Amino acid sequence: MLAIGPQVFDQCGRFLPCRQDAEEAAQDALMRVATNIGRFDGAAQLVAVRRGG
Known part of the structure; x- marks a missing residue:
């Protein structure tokens, strides 16, 4: 989780301007x-799975 956490947060931040x-x-x-x-x-890759959710 620590490895993908920042990527997930960055993606969410692109769609949700409120931190x-x-x-x-x-x-x-x-x-x-x-x-x-x-x-x-x-x-x-786990990142690809995350996108498919």
Whole structure:
């Protein structure tokens, strides 16, 4: 999570100009990644999986 956290926050910040909204969206996205990490089979990069969500 630490490796992709800044990327997720940057992406959220592009769509949500309010910093607090971007932080909340990034946190929600990272929670979804953490919750579903068991479904990740390594066939794609985690960043690509995040985009497909």
